Amino acid sequence: MRLYNVFRFIGLRHIQARPSRAILTTLGVAFGISLYVAISIINHSTKNSLRDSIEAVSGKAKLSIAAGVAGFAEEKLEVIRNTPGVKVAVPMVESRAFFEGATESSDGLQIMGVDLLQETSVRTYKATDQRIIDDPLTFLNQADSIILTKALAEKRGLHLDSKIKLSTAVGVKEFTIRGLLEPEGAARAYGGSLAIMDIDGARMSFGKENKLDRVDIVPIEGTALDGLESRLKSTLGDGFNVERPETQSAQMEKMLDSYQMILTFFSSLALLVGLFLVMNSISVAIAERKKEIGTLRALGATRFLMVTLFVTEVFGVGMIGSILGCFLGKGLAYRLSSQVSASVAAQFQTRIEIAKLEFTNEQILFTIVAGTLAAVLSALVPALKAATIHPLESMKRHAESMDAADEKRSQLQVLAGLGLLIFMSFSMIYSWGKIWIGIDLVTKASSVLGAALFGPFLVFILLKIFRKAGRLLSFPILRLSQENLMRSRRRTSANVMALMVGLFLVMLISSVRSSFHDTLTHWLDQIFVADIMVGSNGRFINGDVQPLKEEIQEELLKVPGIRPIGENRGCASRLVPIYYEGKKMAIKAIDHYADFYQYQNFPIQGADRIETAKKLYEPGEPKTLVSRGFMMNSGKKVGDTVELNTPKGKIAFKIIGEITDYASSQGVIYLSRSDYRKYWDDHLVTVFVLSILPGYTFEQVRSNIAASIGRKWNLVTISNREFKDQMQSAIDRTFAYTKAIEYIALLVGLLGLLNTLLISVMERTREIGMLRALGATRNQVSKMIFFEAILQGFFGAVVAIILGSYVGRLFVEYALTTSLGWIIEYHFPKQSVLTTIVTGLIVAGIAGFIPARRAAQLEITEALDYE
């Protein structure tokens, strides 16, 4: 009853009396929660889709055998079938394929080449016309047959008997849709972006003659799986992965974990900004209601009741904000999911199609409870402060705005902020987060909390400097605004904090983005010396293209305008993923390029580039150049050997040097393509790199290729510039989702500043009345409040730049390496400096406009009488 009374007669009345304030705070919570919800939905759904996909492809199989992207010899199928305990062993050939003319990864689909006569013993399919599955002979008799999922067909406006053109290893081929699959069984895999073909047809089309990519095994009932797994491993030898579906799933999920943690971190920051808004608005409201609190205390309200009062006020705001945040978050998840998928694909060279964005009732309930609780917790500190307000405040005519306790508290805040920043610096530099994940979370949270608490102190230092400089200016209103800011530390701190945290986040994200961008473009400028690249449909930049047959090289070199490469040299390269010690890395198998390239695409560290690179192609023991990421992950150094699983067993490669390469964050392994072909038996090519003869332009050569062999092989030719542009757009895509975080952080910052400024004006009503009584015009008062907002916006932005770039630097140089394996050089985000300041000024200007008008409209007598 007591709680009910307090909420009904005091808390609720305040909300009703100042609905705009409650709305602003609720919106702040809602926006903060929405981003967190969106990222949670995406993370959860990505993992679910991944698990579903693996389960759908595995079907009834208890074990799957694979040997990497290049596949393995089909003779092994008999070996597998003859292994004791194997009931059924069903082969599959897999490939990524692209619709003709595709330039985007999203235009790709997964081809599953299966033996339809055996397929149903492992996987289930439900076609719109089930005869195609039950009696597959008709399907098999027609070589151009393909089955699509209904979802993919609908997405592209296709139906039964439609013809589709796919780029294959042997050029564009036309297929006829003979069946459509309902989203059940295997058709659930890859988010429905898949097609089923006969295994032989798939082999021919995708350059996998006499090869298999995968064999799924159903064991004889009663066979111990462990025993069968080890029998298969010993029979097949090194180079083969014999895995259970759940192991594959766990491995992929582990890979995603650290990436998703970064996403969660950024989204939590927006949530934290929202919670700051709650804390700030309650803090400022308490200062404004100091006398009322004193009265309530004098009338017999206990300290506990005072805490309860503010907590119940925030409870409502937190709960409504959380409910609203759930709805907004779901909408945001739809908008962001493709951006996050693109980012995951760029990070791990793995496309995970999110089949369905799931937000279960349990998750909704959890979000509402957790959001409300977080809001309540953030209000707890100011609420506890309210409980310390003395009953004697009721006896004063006007509550004092700043007393010694407040002053001391603000000093403690600065010290706490500094302490958090120091802790965060050491923790990042010495990777304390590796000891325990909790430290990692605290470290990341400390960066924002530290900046929020320490930032206002820096703003005061800047204001002091500005005051000295400002004395030279004869602009009294500006000076008055600045004096006001200096005088009320608590108020200024609250205002600055709200905006600064938002801008800090913008600067932090900019630092990461700009470091990636500058490091990668600089690296690309250094290594990419060819004039043109020739490949097939897909995206060149991440190697997500349809591989081509190597024979094309001979024909390419005959195209007029192509510079000859010399005898025993090649122009092909192959980029494939490989698992090494459970980490997904990349193999770059490169032909011995023409002499005129002078090995410029080998950025070798600490050794003579030309001499070291040459060794890669010398006959004798197999050699490799590895990236720093690889060295870090494997603990190897130059001179060691690295054993790689190949379809021909484990092969030891000697590390002859360290290269810089960003094709994979976990590690890149450079091999000569002749070694790669030898051990992986993979003759496909990801891309050909070529140079143009003097006297020819790129456009001429591109048309010559198109006119001669382009159509036959479905070749796509891009220039050096276009390739670099692809890199630029790939980086933009990788970070596209961060824009949403920045906008939301800024929006919440804007709401926070608007809220605290409005409260400030109310708190200063008498002071404004006094100024007006002394002769200040309405315009002057309005300008004063507006300038205060602008000054806070400007200095808040400057401090956000200083702290954001400092934390950004630590984040880039240490946290990214620890969490994701990226070894990126820090680059100061110069272009963001101006943007941040302008954004700070605009946000402050918008937030300052309404309070400035309100201050100007105050009537002198009413203002002087204001309680």
Next chain:
Amino acid sequence: MLLQVRSLEKSYTRGEETVNALKGVSLDISDGQFVSIMGPSGSGKSTLLHLMGGLDRPSKGQVILRGESIDQLSDTELSLFRRQKLGFIFQFFNLLPTLSAIENVSLPRLLGNESIKKIEPRARELLTLMGLEHRMNHKPDQLSGGEMQRVAIARALISDPLLILADEPTGNLDSKTGESILSLLREMTQKTGKTIVMVTHDPKAASYGNRLIRMRDGVLESDETL
């Protein structure tokens, strides 16, 4: 004896200076008295009122209300003591702007464990007694200064307190309204037998009481029955 004040001292620091606001004040107040405490600024009259009301704690000495010493009470116990046994009338009314007159009157009991339904009849009765039956649902900003102070008096009576403490209750009112408020307070002691301690610096206001205590420099200067 309703209230006993024993050797009460209060000192506090202002900057580097120690101010002795009360220097060992002792006095007894019986039921039904209307005590006016008068003195110039800095005489210690307000400090004495604060200590009697448990709003502040003494440096030395005791405040005993109906045999119970309040200086040993915890903060929560002190809050309950104020809520149940005291009524306050402030100079600046201290009404909550978001509550209506009747809700403001009910506030001390709302802070307890009672429903508005249960409190309302008594609140109405008190407001009627104050001549505000037509203003029950008005918010403070719709009331005049005198009306606001009447609401505050009704609020002070809602818990049926042992003692009412009034801090310059007419200090923020014009003389005519002030006089009507003082008459009301005097009438209240006469009709209900309530005990009032009122701090004022206005001799005319002080004359409405039946006992006058003068203070100067933290000590009692005189104590006379009117």
